[in-house]
Amino acid sequence: MGQLRSTGMSPYSFLGLALFMALVAVTYAHLPIPAADLPTQCNSIERCCMPTPYKGKPAYNFEYKKFKKFNVRRPAHLLTKKEITRLEKAYTLMRALPDSDPRSLLNQMKLHCLYCDNALYYPGQQYPLEVHNGWFFLPWHRMFMYWHERILQKLLKDDTFTLPFWAWDNSMDVKPVPNEMPAPYARKGSSLYDEARNNCSFPPFLVDLDTAGGGCTTKTPDFIRIQNDRLQYTQLVVGATTPSLFFGLPYYFGDYGGKGSGTFEDQPHGTVHAWLGRQDAPILGPQYHPYDDMGNFGRAAFDPIFYPHHTNVDRIWCLWTHIPGGKRTHPTHPAFLNTQFTFYDENANLVKHNVSQALDTDLLGYKFESYPTPWMTNGVQAGRENSIPLCNPLSKKATESLISSTPKQRSTQVLLADPITFKVARPKKSKGTEVLEISGIHIPNKTAQAHWKVYLFYPNVSFLTGAACPEFAGTFNWIPHVGQVAYNPDRVWRMGVGPKLLQMGKDYVKSIVVTVVQTGFPLQALTFDSAKIIYDNSPEVEL
Structure with missing residues (x-):
């Protein structure tokens, strides 16, 4: 202790200063992302870079547009x-713009590719920007839809135009069918058509929200409807009651890839892309x-159906904030709120848009037409959400x-190939939502996909079991893409397990039984270091 005394400080004050400095270092490291200098900060091996040289006005900061009444996005x-x-007509005009115009459909594709395929490198940063697998997925895509819509309004000379939403989340058996591909997008010769689509994604096929890789299916329409509602109930209602579960984990300036996606980003959002x-x-x-096109980050936004898909993602985000239970709000960390992304406005000028300015659609001037959402009540009558029989009914004994x-x-x-089953002890009840966390995820071939599903108290599952069973608790998806940093070693998978146990009538147990089954191909020898239960208090605490 002599060396400590020679500083004139007590051991305790020295330790206190060390702790303070450590906290300062952590806080300093948790910085927001500054607005990108487009089009120069691009190092894309997928050729995602925007047209150069830039011919517009100097980049300006976004301000809310004045409007007399809300625009309404329709199904x-x-x-x-x-x-x-x-x-x-809007997409005919957009397709007709020259490749030198950042507003063209080709360049809208490239802008999405730029942000979503790790093509932006900031000076002094080792790793490229990552807007997936973390809390920026939802706000970035909302901004992208906002500016895409304003560009189409400008081309049409009609500021009442709105992007429609594709109600693939609605599985009701009605005509016209909401979760078929909308007819205007399926018609050859239309400016909304794209030939690079799965043949079994066209009508009369229904969107299968539990497919691992698209293609045709032998599932009946009735089964798909039941499955889709139950899957979304797990992913959006009982499994995502906090901001960190729904939005995903924090991502700070300079981070090595995303730390973990929200339940919504992986499935059903990602599944529609794959399908x-x-x-x-x-x-x-x-x-x-x-x-x-839709199954890859680089070309997804070249397919016009990308846009009604993501306006529906935006709509479901709005709906999620009003689901009872939990803390259904946005992250409140300054690094989230103060991050800026750069877009091209309707006049082909650069605009810097804060995440904090994308959290209230009322201020952005649009709303969504009301449309039924049977998944909110698990596809059954409200009040009977937990009445669906378990696939593996077990007595208390x-x-x-x-x-x-x-x-x-x-x-x-x-x-x-075979599932693994293990138990995880439940800690003493605490404040917040009880969450199952799997960390130290090791994927041998990080250039290949990896997928798994998790079930509670259902050891005898296979990759065919699916999401219709109440025991289904969530999915993990690793989808590598060109330009991406290899893999974030700190990536975790999380699922709200407390509400799921209540749904299953098993909140009394002292440990949970977890079964993990691999669902993707090629199969990989996957391992993970730890599985434990934590309590999520977001947005009050930093995770």
């Missing part, structure tokens, strides 16, 4: 003939890859016996 399958004609992508797209030309006979999680367990 794509309910558009009138007049509205369809206007929509097709639409054309597996044999390379037959269309050398510029295509398997699963283009059988449940305790299963817990007793199940081994604890071990880092040596390998998830391959």
Whole structure:
């Protein structure tokens, strides 16, 4: 202790100063992302860079636009003939813009690719920007839809035009069918058509929100409707009651990739992309890859259906904030609120848009037409959400016996073709939402996809079990893409397990039994270091 005394400080004040300095260092590291200097800060091996040289005015800071009444975004399958004609004209005009115009459809594709395929490198930063697998996924895409809509309004000379939303989340058996591909987008010869789509994504096929890689399915329409509602109830209602679960984990300036996506980003959002992508797209030309257009970050926004897909994502975000239970608000950390992204406005000028300015659609001047959402009540009558029979019904005695006979999680367990099952102790109840966290996720081949599903108290599952069972608790998806940093070693998977146990009538247990089954191909020898239960108090605490 002599060295400490020689400083004139007590051991305790020295430790206090060290702790303070450590906190300062952490706070300093948790910085917001500054507005990108477009088009120069681009190092894209996928050729995502925007036109150079820039010919517009100096970049300006976004301010809310004055409006007399809200624009209303309508369901794509309910558009009138007049509205369809206007929509097709808008994309005809956008497609006709020269490649030198950042507002063209090609450059809208490139702008999405630029932000979503790790093509932006900031001076002094080792890693490129990542807007996926973390809390920026939702606000960035809302801004992208906002400016895309304003560009189309400018081309049409009609500021009442709005992007429609594709109500793929609605699985009701009605005509026209809401979760079929909307008819205007499926018609050959239309400016809304794209040939690089899965053949089984066109009507009369229903969107399958539980597919691992698109393609055709043998599932019946009735089964898909039930499955879709239950999957969304798990992913959006009981499994995502806090900002960190819904939005994803924090991402700070200079981070090494995203730390973990929100439940919504992976599924159902990502599943719709995968379902639409054309597996044999390379037959269309050398510029295509398997699963283009919608199935890959680089070309997804070239397909006009990208936009009603993401306006529906935006709509579901709005709906999520009004679901009872939990803390359904946005992250409040300054690094989230003060991040800026750069876009091109309707006049092809650069504009810097704060995340904090994208959190209230009322201020942005648009609303969504009301449309039914049966998934909010698990596809059944309100008040009977938890009445669906378990696929693996167990008495209290059988449940305790299963817990007793199940081994604890071990880092040596390998998830391959066969599921792995383990138990996780529940800590003493605390403030916040009870969350299952799997960390130290090891993927041998990080250039290949990896997918798994998690079930509670259901050891006898297979990759065919699916999401219709109440025991289904969530999904993990690793989808590598060109330009991406290899893999964030700190990435975790989280799922709100407390509300799920209440749904299953098993909140009394002292440990949970977890089964993980790999659902993607090729199969990989997956392992993870730890599985534990934590309590999520977001947005009050930093995770």
